[in-house]
Amino acid sequence: MPLTVDGHVRRLQIVCTALLASMGVYGAVAMLIALSSEPTFPQGEPLLWGFAFFAAVNLVTIMPVYRAMMAAPRRVYAVGHDPQRLLAAHFAAHLVAFARIEAVAVLGLVLYVLTGHRDWFWIFTAIAAVGMLLLWPNRAKVRELVVISSTPGPEAASPH
Numbered sequence: 001m002p003l004t005v006d007g008h009v010r011r012l013q014i015v016c017t018a019l020l021a022s023m024g025v026y027g028a029v030a031m032l033i034a035l036s037s038e039p040t041f042p043q044g045e046p047l048l049w050g051f052a053f054f055a056a057v058n059l060v061t062i063m064p065v066y067r068a069m070m071a072a073p074r075r076v077y078a079v080g081h082d083p084q085r086l087l088a089a090h091f092a093a094h095l096v097a098f099a100r101i102e103a104v105a106v107l108g109l110v111l112y113v114l115t116g117h118r119d120w121f122w123i124f125t126a127i128a129a130v131g132m133l134l135l136w137p138n139r140a141k142v143r144e145l146v147v148i149s150s151t152p153g154p155e156a157a158s159p160h
Contacts, residue, residue, distance in 0.1 A: 005142050008087045012094050012137035019098050020132050023105045023125055030112050030121050044115030051111050055104045055124060059131065062097050069093040083146055090145060094137065101131040 073089035076082075108124025111117065 004083055004087065005139060005146065008091065009137050009139050009142050012091065015095065016098060016132055016136055019102050020129060022102065023129055023132075026105055026109045026125060027122075030109065030118055044111070044117065047115060048111060048117075048120055051107045051124075055107050055127070058100050058103060059127070062100050062131075065100075066093050066097050069096065077146075086146065087142070090142070094135070097135055098132065101128050101135065104128040104131065 070089060070093050073086050077086040105125045105128035108121040108128070111124065112121035
């Protein structure tokens with residue numbers, strides 16, 4: 001099982017690294033490409049607040065969605081003890097979380113293109129980068145997932 005966990009963590013780290021690199025590409029785009037025309041919304045403060053609201057709702061709901069995506073696979077693993085299915089569900093849940101964090105950086109890039117405020121782009125991208133680093137996959141957490149999911153929960157405890 002250690003090889004399975006190590007391979008799983010390595011795949012997740014590759015995906016996370018690629019998404020962090022894409023944020024770097026967004027930064028390069030924002031720095032190198034000057035807007036050729038006047039921004040569509042030069043006074044985009046209302047747009048900023050709207051995008052900030054969407055980004056905040058997105059970020060606040062990442063972990064509840066992640067937990068919901070993992071609930072059924074954990075129950076199945078507790079009965080069947082097939083780590084491949086649990087790790088596949090974990091991978092999918094992480095991909096969804098990573099994509100939602102990446103969306104915050106994309107919102108920042110769109111905000112920059114629409115308003116011309118590069119500082120707003122950097123704020124959104126920095127928040128997304130911190131989110132990616134907070135969800136950075138590590139072996140200890142994945143091993144813990146496999147061990148905890150295999151132990152019966154309180155609902156499966158014996159009546160004694």
